[in-house]
Amino acid sequence: MNFKKLHLASALLWATAILLAALFSAPTFFTIILLPLLAFSSLQLIRQAAKAAGTTVQTCGTASAPESRRL
Secondary structure, three states, X not given: OOHHHHHXXXXXXXXXXXXXXXXXXXXXXXXXHHHHHHHHHHHHXXXXXXXXXXXXXXXXXXXXXXXHHOO
C-alpha cells in the first residue's frame, strides 16, 4: 500500500472511531486509554511507512517557521 493511501485510510478510520465513540457514549476506558494508545501506534506506523518511502512526516509542533517569520 503506498504512503498516501495509508495516510488516507488512517484518517478515515480515526474519524469513524471518534464519531462512533461520541455517538454511542463510549466507556471511559475506551476514550481515555484505548483511543490515545491507538493514536500513538497509528502515528508510529505512519512514520515507519514514510521512512520506508523516503519522505518525512511533520506533526504539530515539529515544523519550524521560516527565518523571516520567527519572532
